[in-house]
Amino acid sequence: MPELPDVEGFRRVVADHVVGSKVASVRVLDAGVVHTSPEEFTRALQGRVISEPSRYGKWLRVPTRNRSGYPQLLAHFGMTGAFVWTPGEQADHRHDRVVFEFRDGALRYRDMRKLTGLRLATERSEVEELLGDLGPDAAGVSRRDLRARLTRTARRIKPALMDQTVVAGLGNLCVDEILWRSRLAPTLSTTDLEAAHWARLHARLGSVLRSSSRVGHVPDRPSWLTGHRDEHDARCPRCSTPLSRSKIAGRSTVWCPRCQPS
Template sequence: MPELPDVEAFREVLASCARNQRIEHVEVYDTGVLHGVTAARLRRDLEGRRFKEPQRHGKWLLARTDGPTVLLHFGMTGQLVCARPADELHAHDRVVFTVSRGRQLRYRDQRKLKGLWLADDAALARTLEAQGPDAAAVGREEFAAALARRRGTVKSVLTDQSVLAGIGNLLADEILWRSRLHPARKAGGLTEAELGRLHTDMRRVLREAVRAGRVPPRRTWLTGHRDDPNGHCPRCGTSLRHDRIAGRTTVWCPNCQPPPSP
């Protein structure tokens, strides 16, 4: 599933492909990815506009124009691709923006779990107000305060977009493994030192993942072993554990990340 690093990579695709370019044509090949807007209105409100500097907040990509903003959410399989008009259309290309310098920005999505919204300033503000601070920018004190007042597990809180925007399943497991914290620990029970370590490790993981354009499956990372049939911790060699925590498949090292006290 695309998480903050993936969406940041899509932001860079949009910037390099279409920033400051006039939207010549909008073609909707599948209305199933449109939310609250028709294909006709999308074309009417965007054709002739120019894409401005794109922004990202958590897992949301804000494709700003000199009119309304296109909000993109990539669900589990969404992508943003820069192509040429002559390039063959992919089977999962759902919406295509042709821009003035002979390029196309293509929203590609196999499972169509999320998609595109068209938002004026008020609607954009409402969407962002429902999100927590961006995980890549949140300060240590704000981060600690947000987690300290939550009753859920630290895994569920890290992946709650209303608390912290941008962290998904892979990132949460990687960050908790780095910090040697069991995912079932209560967020509100973490010590000040543990919260500080968690924030530091989160920022470090995010920086490295953003540089890679994804959550990288490196062999020195937990993510490089989570799908192994008999995965072992890359730090201590202990067999990894798998279970469902916060409704999601969760991977951790029982030696490096001891379970919470009963």
């Protein structure tokens, strides 16, 4: 499921393949995805030159090259979405929802589910409407800000970290990995954490996001919790204790009861 590191990977797909290139045509294969009429969506982007993309939380902003930077494409990847580049001429994949054709290939918005993942913004106010409620981007949040925002109300640390209005970009895998590395149980209350916990949480949050963003997903390496969470008889890669598993705030949560005592 796309989280900050995945969207960072999609940002690189756009940056590596289409920045500076003109959109030759837009094919909306699934009108439900674009949140406006396919005609308007196509008209706004066709013939435009793509400018440097940027990520905010789980959103990707793709401006067009002119003085205002608008119209702008805003992409969200929901549960199963991706941007995929295919060189030359290739047949559409059955989950391609919108295809942006360029001279030398196509950028494909591919999503198994049909969510309204693509938005067109023609001015700044429309971007603010979409992104205005989000907290600071998780990759740049300061320790002080993280603590202040997470402790506004006493709540369990896992759902608090996943709340995009508190801090933007973290999803289920990132949060479980960060908490395991911070040795904090997902059920702890944010108001029970002490200064040393906050320092560790902020440092691990940064290192997990940096390592994951480099490869475009939370890696399932043997030394990572993510490398074991889906195993039968899963054990902690640090202490070999059988991992605990339960639903917290509706999401499948994995942690080590020994390393992360509650």
